Amino acid sequence: MSDTVHAEIHTGDKGLRAGSIGLVGNVIIGLSAVAPAYSLAATLGFVVAAVHTKSPAMFVIAFIPMLLVAFAYRELARDTPDCGTTFTWGTKAFGPWIGWIGGWGLAVSAIIVLANVAEIAAVYLLRFLHLDSWADTLWIKVLLGCVFIAAMTYISIRGIVISERMQAVLMFVQFAVLILASVIALVKVGTGHAGDQAVTPEIGWLWPSGLSQSEIAAAVILCIFIYWGWDACLAIGEETKDPEKTPGRAAVITCLILVATYVLVAYAVQSFAGFGDTGIGLNNPENADDVLTILGEPVAGGFMAAALLLTVSVSALSSTQSTILPTARGSLSMAVYKALPERFAAIHPRYMTPAFGTAVMGFSALAFYLVLSLLSQNTLGDSIASLGLAVAFYYGITAYSCVWYFRRSLFTSARHFFMRGLFPLLGGIAMTWAFLKSAIDMIKPDYGSTSVGGIGGVFILGVGMLVLGIPLMLACFAHNSDFFRGKTLTATTEVKVPDVY
Numbered sequence: 001m002s003d004t005v006h007a008e009i010h011t012g013d014k015g016l017r018a019g020s021i022g023l024v025g026n027v028i029i030g031l032s033a034v035a036p037a038y039s040l041a042a043t044l045g046f047v048v049a050a051v052h053t054k055s056p057a058m059f060v061i062a063f064i065p066m067l068l069v070a071f072a073y074r075e076l077a078r079d080t081p082d083c084g085t086t087f088t089w090g091t092k093a094f095g096p097w098i099g100w101i102g103g104w105g106l107a108v109s110a111i112i113v114l115a116n117v118a119e120i121a122a123v124y125l126l127r128f129l130h131l132d133s134w135a136d137t138l139w140i141k142v143l144l145g146c147v148f149i150a151a152m153t154y155i156s157i158r159g160i161v162i163s164e165r166m167q168a169v170l171m172f173v174q175f176a177v178l179i180l181a182s183v184i185a186l187v188k189v190g191t192g193h194a195g196d197q198a199v200t201p202e203i204g205w206l207w208p209s210g211l212s213q214s215e216i217a218a219a220v221i222l223c224i225f226i227y228w229g230w231d232a233c234l235a236i237g238e239e240t241k242d243p244e245k246t247p248g249r250a251a252v253i254t255c256l257i258l259v260a261t262y263v264l265v266a267y268a269v270q271s272f273a274g275f276g277d278t279g280i281g282l283n284n285p286e287n288a289d290d291v292l293t294i295l296g297e298p299v300a301g302g303f304m305a306a307a308l309l310l311t312v313s314v315s316a317l318s319s320t321q322s323t324i325l326p327t328a329r330g331s332l333s334m335a336v337y338k339a340l341p342e343r344f345a346a347i348h349p350r351y352m353t354p355a356f357g358t359a360v361m362g363f364s365a366l367a368f369y370l371v372l373s374l375l376s377q378n379t380l381g382d383s384i385a386s387l388g389l390a391v392a393f394y395y396g397i398t399a400y401s402c403v404w405y406f407r408r409s410l411f412t413s414a415r416h417f418f419m420r421g422l423f424p425l426l427g428g429i430a431m432t433w434a435f436l437k438s439a440i441d442m443i444k445p446d447y448g449s450t451s452v453g454g455i456g457g458v459f460i461l462g463v464g465m466l467v468l469g470i471p472l473m474l475a476c477f478a479h480n481s482d483f484f485r486g487k488t489l490t491a492t493t494e495v496k497v498p499d500v501y
Helices: 023-034 036-079 086-094 096-128 138-158 160-190 213-227 246-273 293-336 355-375 377-405 414-442 457-467 469-479
Strands: none
Touching: 023 036, 023 160, 023 246, 023 293, 036 096, 036 160, 036 213, 036 246, 036 293, 036 377, 036 414, 086 096, 086 293, 086 377, 096 138, 096 293, 096 355, 096 377, 096 457, 096 469, 138 293, 138 355, 160 246, 160 293, 213 246, 213 377, 213 414, 246 293, 293 355, 355 377, 377 414, 377 457, 414 457, 457 469
């Protein structure tokens, strides 16, 4: 018997295991896709470099458009709970071409981040094991990173339930260590046991006064990265109990948990480390890549140092798997509506997961990781800096899709006006501003670590990966034009959810 069967190509019946997870499990998937410990370790230092003491303010400012976009996701998921998310909603609102390229934006984000989180998971695990020389050896960390991608792809194929259970354990470890380390740091600052560089926390850190538009844009595009991933809640909506309400609620809850955690950690790190340019100071250039784990030993000794190293590795590892989940389901939805070859609609008969799409996603991330790693470690680093462009791109499409799709009902009630109209519109405008302002800054040759022909490597990677979707879209059109001619998915197509087993 073949390992895979093809889902029937009609609305709503995709062969997924309906009713598999509840609200808590959905929130766990969303949080794990964000990878808060890894995101903070990789980003906080650069945010501080951009805005100095105002990083907590940037976390709050970036949270606002995220929450506004989350409202759009919630409303669209309530009306059309489909695992294609941006692809499906963009198609229903603006037609097949916008929908397809929106789905591609989501795939680009996943491919870029998977390459980076796999290496981070490998490097921090080796450092936790005191194998620092191995962590600095290219072929060893690349090999281990590839093993992680392959392993997480396999687990994703095995099913959503085993994925949720694994993520629950990994998520508990992350938040327990982050909150414990932050509380200890703040207590030491308050009791005068934090060292000479410590500074007193200020409420003014939450207000972005004195910052230029470029500084705010640079910080916000970084913060978009550290929030990105909560929309994984929506991609598994068809496998969730009460799919019309639970995924949307999970998305909003995830965003609220993240902003509270990020502000707490930012206050703790800034207060404890201070802003000196030596030692653990946040303005020490040697600390820019990671201002989180270097605080472990000063905060609570060797145990906390080891715990933070392991936490960042676990965080990146969990993100590797939870990023594959929604992207593979997005390709499933695209195949169901014939926007991709039907092979991507293949469902494993035992595990009831999009096995082929999951495998292709894992292989694509593996290939991207190998190419960039062997090309240049600087190029790999620039790729993560470009991620915010792809995220802002497809979040913006989703927000605008909500406004346009519900345009006829916006004035039927105050709730509809705000939740379906004003809030998503403001979120879309914010994402558009972040995309355009960042793209303009990124095109400069001194932005990031690489440049080609006088153009910043970050811009080339970010915009280039999005533009790559155009020939791929045309190839899909040539393969089967039914979707692009509006025969399989339109604004009036009823998207049904499978009955709960």
